Amino acid sequence: MDVFAEINWGLVAPLIIINFIIMIFALVDWIKAEETNGPKLLWLPIILFLSLIGPVLYFVIGRRQY
Amino acid sequence: MQWLTLFQKELLESWRNYKWIWFPLVLIVLAIMDPISSYYMPLIIESVGGLPDGAVMEIPTPLPREVLMMSLGQIGSIGILVIVLISMGTIAGERKSGVAELILVKPVAHSHYITAKFVAIMTMVWISFFLAMVGSWYYTNLLFGEISFISLLYVIFFYGLWLMFVVSIVVFLNTLFKNAGIIAFLSIIIVLSMSVLTQIFGRFITWSPNNISTYIHEYLITQEVSTDLIMTAIITVVLSAILIMASFFTFEKRD
Numbered sequence: 001m002d003v004f005a006e007i008n009w010g011l012v013a014p015l016i017i018i019n020f021i022i023m024i025f026a027l028v029d030w031i032k033a034e035e036t037n038g039p040k041l042l043w044l045p046i047i048l049f050l051s052l053i054g055p056v057l058y059f060v061i062g063r064r065q066y
Numbered sequence: 067m068q069w070l071t072l073f074q075k076e077l078l079e080s081w082r083n084y085k086w087i088w089f090p091l092v093l094i095v096l097a098i099m100d101p102i103s104s105y106y107m108p109l110i111i112e113s114v115g116g117l118p119d120g121a122v123m124e125i126p127t128p129l130p131r132e133v134l135m136m137s138l139g140q141i142g143s144i145g146i147l148v149i150v151l152i153s154m155g156t157i158a159g160e161r162k163s164g165v166a167e168l169i170l171v172k173p174v175a176h177s178h179y180i181t182a183k184f185v186a187i188m189t190m191v192w193i194s195f196f197l198a199m200v201g202s203w204y205y206t207n208l209l210f211g212e213i214s215f216i217s218l219l220y221v222i223f224f225y226g227l228w229l230m231f232v233v234s235i236v237v238f239l240n241t242l243f244k245n246a247g248i249i250a251f252l253s254i255i256i257v258l259s260m261s262v263l264t265q266i267f268g269r270f271i272t273w274s275p276n277n278i279s280t281y282i283h284e285y286l287i288t289q290e291v292s293t294d295l296i297m298t299a300i301i302t303v304v305l306s307a308i309l310i311m312a313s314f315f316t317f318e319k320r321d
Contacts, residue, residue: 006109011102011209014201018091025084052095059088060151 026055076186090194097198
């Protein structure tokens with residue numbers, strides 16, 4: 001586990017934080033949405049576990065636009 | 067004034083869609099992922115590589131300009147895909163849902179309607195791209211070596227024209243088709259086949275928009291803006307203008 005000690009977390013932190021922010025926004029929108037394209041519950045694991053790609057997929061195709 | 071109202075409506079809508087939040091952030095992640103991961107590449111290989119004892123692997127540290135080009139490469143592939151996805155339904159979606167009819171019932175010039183949308187998308191694309199490349203530039207300077215801010219501005223300016231060209235393709239296709247999926251698919255096909263054509267007929271099409279990143283790389287090496295780069299930039303702008311004007315005509319015919 002010495003690999004973790006060698007990584008400068010100050011460098012990597014922005015990447016993790018940005019991913020987290022996108023996920024939070026997708027989650028908030030998912031909670032507020034009455035209906036999504038496709039089963040609503042299916043989107044929860046996609047948003048939570050596919051980092052970056054999941055939330056983007058949700059915003060692009062999951063959200064009911066009109 | 068009418069144009070400004072349409073433009074503000076677009077900005078407000080993409081804000082409500084959270085596009086203004088996630089799109090810049092996604093581009094930033096795409097741009098800064100490569101500098102960070104190539105910096106840690108030796109460490110990653112060492113910890114998961116399973117190399118036999120004593121095996122030595124020399125990985126040359128990439129040059130600063132190569133790192134910047136990696137970021138451009140990411141934006142040019144996955145970034146373009148995301149740009150196509152956020153703009154694929156911009157007019158088609160409103161035509162499908164009837165919003166476009168509601169707007170165009172009023173005395174709204176069709177050219178205003180299209181340019182307002184185009185400029186709204188470009189505002190978001192350019193600002194996000196700028197932030198993303200500044201992020202990449204920051205990491206490059208920190209981890210690999212110096213690149214002047216002026217060079218970065220040149221890179222952003224010229225590559226920004228390529229992004230504008232892609233958006234104008236998507237907007238044009240929006241006036242032809244109503245299905246967002248078809249628009250996205252055709253946009254990608256057009257960009258890909260243009261790059262194939264440019265590669266096959268490379269000797270004859272030196273100023274194809276697809277070549278812009280090659281010339282940008284040349285600029286980073288020589289630090290001089292070549293005529294090839296300027297001509298490619300001009301061609302790219304002209305082609306985008308033609309596409310936007312063509313979409314005025316197709317849009318008016320369709321409705």
